[in-house]
Amino acid sequence: MSARALIGCSVACASLFAAQEIPTKRLQPASPHATAGVTYRDVTNLAGLSSFKHVSGTPEKNYIIEATGSGVALWDFDNDGLVDIYLVNGSTIDRLQRGDPAPAAALFRNNGNGTFTDVTIERGVANERWGQGVCVGDFDNDGFEDLFVTNFGKNRLYRNDGGRRFTDIAETAHVADDSWSTGCAFGDYDGDGWLDLFVAGYVSLDLKHLPPPANPEAAGPANTSSEPNRASPESGSRMGASYSPGASRCTYRSERVMCGPRGLKGAPDHLYRNNRDGTFTDVSGEAGVADRNGLYGFGVAWFDMDDDGRLDLFVANDSGPNYLYRNLGSGRFEDVSYPSGAALDAQGREQAHMGVAVGDYDNDGRDDLHVTNFANDFNVLYHNDDGRSFSDVTAPLGLTLPTMPFLGWGTDFVDYDNDGWLDLLVVNGHVYPAADRLAWNTSYAQRALLFRNLAGKRFEDLGAAAGEVLATPRASRGSAVGDIDNDGGIDIVINNLDDRPTLARNDGGAKGGHWLTIALKGDPARRCPRDAIGSVVFVTAGGVRRRAEVASGRGQMSQSDLRVHFGLGAETTVPNLQVRWANGPTVTYKMDRIDAIVTIDQASGAVTKGTTR
Structure with a gap:
């Protein structure tokens, strides 16, 4: 579709916007294309996760740090074959100004019977800083996944000491940047077999010189303005409130709200090269990924956009163009954000980007990108055309109008019904509490969206068919997906702002279609990281070749299960399974089982049932 056509579509979208659903008031009926018997059920309480509650500032959300929320990680920290959960927590301005510890994050160990045990303190991963994001990767190739937590303040790198205890080595490892970091992801960009680390920066926020608050009664000496009656100019309803120095207040649609991110100084991005010791x-500057424009980074994704065997890098930027860096293979990257078409939408507009999902939604063999955005705008699906260029296909695939009333955060491609086509999850929630009392055609708490993929041609909101757990409005932020109970159905965990988390169990997914889940064990001696991050698995069944990458980070400052999952639909055999090992060759393996979890060991070539490390 041409840019002109899409501009015309945007006019139509604007005229139809008033007819769209208000997220808390109306739920679309169950999609006629929903797979019978497959839905999601809320098992948060049953699983024992309700002891955790996220904390983030005051109910008024006076400052932008109070609204961004936190991520969640699904990972097997003790190598028992069960996916554990790590929930990042926030804090309050008062705690920071007093120097008090922040509320603790939570590490829940999977008991294997549908319940979890909080082992945060005994494992030593409470963080107790204003947490933002999380990603995992085995940076020292010892066979145990390590944990990186981004903060408003110093970041933490928790080294996993045999699954029994974690040690924060961020200072000695030189990755404890004292800033406001958000998304992160491990990836071996230089092909030496050791995981490097990229960390996005958001805003350089000084607690001693805060911008004006949303509630004027919260203003103190740090918020005083030289021009008490001047408001900052508005950025329009598609982005948050801008700030200009000296202004006494910031407004969004004429309502006084918190300021930013526009007008505030951006925090730097960082690429850290692993020294193997x-x-x-x-190496941000010398590698060419130093964020010279000072943008507001959020979601981060390493992926091989052109299938040259080198990891490229995507950064979703809030209130600005995205970054897409092509890996040149010499330790440097080329900024291809604009020529690739991934910087802006089809109309050439900057958007307020949040989370990013990567996946081959149309099974054409190339990874596509989905990016969430602010309310009164639509999320964007970028189709990977040829490994070098991307097209905004949001409108023709039916994703424009359904997403406009929502403010999107976490997003994941997930084959919820195992039919062999990647469906699309988006979790939502506004940043301005005023949305509940003003005629903005939206709400503060918002339901999640689960779109069923109709054979790569169109996406359809499942509505009530997704289950009450996803239909319940919340102020959601980070989300992650993975098979919590190893039954073949992909489950969802959501970290909700100022609230309990959500564990949405997939009931019936294993009956919707056949499936195969694969864990990879790389060989560092062959320059593949031990956890095989960056490797790509190709599964051919029924004449369709599907792909999935072992990936760190992604979503909205979150981490999904490192195991790759394939829905197979009605197919009962896998004639061809190939692994393109990170920094190595593509190897074909015999696969004589389906509806199973298997581990493939690069060093021995063994294919074994279950997850082994």
């Missing part, structure tokens, strides 16, 4: 070196 437990330390990292910041």
Whole structure:
């Protein structure tokens, strides 16, 4: 579709916007294309996760740090074959100004019977800083996944000491940047078999010189304005409130709200190269990914956009163009954001980007990108055309109008019914509490969206068919997907702002179609990281070749299960399974089982049932 056609579509979208659903008031009926017997059920309480409650500032959300929320990680920290859960927590301005510890994050160990045990303190991963994002990767190739937590303040790198205890080595590893970091992801960009680390920066926010608050009664000496009656100019309803120095207030649609991010100074991004000795070196400048424009980074994704065997890098930027860096293979990257078409939408507009999902939604063999955006705008699906260029296909695939009333955060491609086509999850929630009392055609708490993929041609909101757990409005932020109970159905965990988390169990997914889940064990001697991050698995069944990458980070500051999952639909055999090992060759393996979890070991070539490390 041409840019002109899409501009015309945007006019139509604007005229139809008033007819769209208000997220808390109306739920679309169950999609006629929903797979019978497959839905999601809320098992948060049954699983024992309700002891955790996220904390983030005051109910008024006076400052932008109070609204961004936190991520969640699904990972097997103790190598028992069961997916555990790590929930990042926030804090309050008062705590920070007093120097008090922040509320603790939570590590829940999977008991294997549908319940979890909080082992945060005994494992040593409470964080107790204003947490933002999380990603995992085995940076020291010892066979145990390590944990990186981004903060408003110093970041933490928790080294996994045999699954029994974690040690924060961020300072000695030189990755404890004292800033406001958000998304992160491990990836071996230089092909030496050791995971490097990229960390996005958001806003350089000084607690001693805060911008004006949303509630004027919260203003103190740090918020005083030289021009008490001047408001910052508005950015329009598609982005948050802008700030200009000296202004006494910031407004969004004429309502006084918190300021930013526009007008505030951006925090830098960082690429850390793994020195193979437990330390990292910041190579952002020499590698060409230093965020010279000072944008507001959120979601981060390593992926091989052109299938040249080298990891490329995507950064979703809030209130600005995205970054897409092509890996040149010499330790440097080329900024292809604009020529690739991934910087802006089809109309050439900057958007307020949040989370990013990567996946081959149309099974054409190339990874596509989905990026969430602010309310009164639509999320964007970028189709990977040829490995070098991307097209905004949001409108023709039916994703424009259904997403406009929502403010999107976490997003994941997930084959919820195992039919062999990647469906699309988006979790939502506004940043301005005023949305509940003003005629903005939206709400503060919002339901999640689960779109069923109709054979790569169109996406359809499942509505009530997704289950009450996803239909319940919340102020959601980070989300992650993975098979919590190893039954073949992909489950969802959501970290909700100022609330309990959500564990949405997939009931019936294993009956919707056949499936195969694969864990990879790389061989560092062959320059593949031990956890095989960056490797790509190709499964051919029924004449369709599907792909999935072992990936760190992604979503909205979150981490999904490192195991790759394939829905197979009605197919009962896998004639061809190939692994393109990170920094190595593509190897074909015999697969004589389906509806199973298997581990493939690069060093031995063994294919075994279950997850082994």
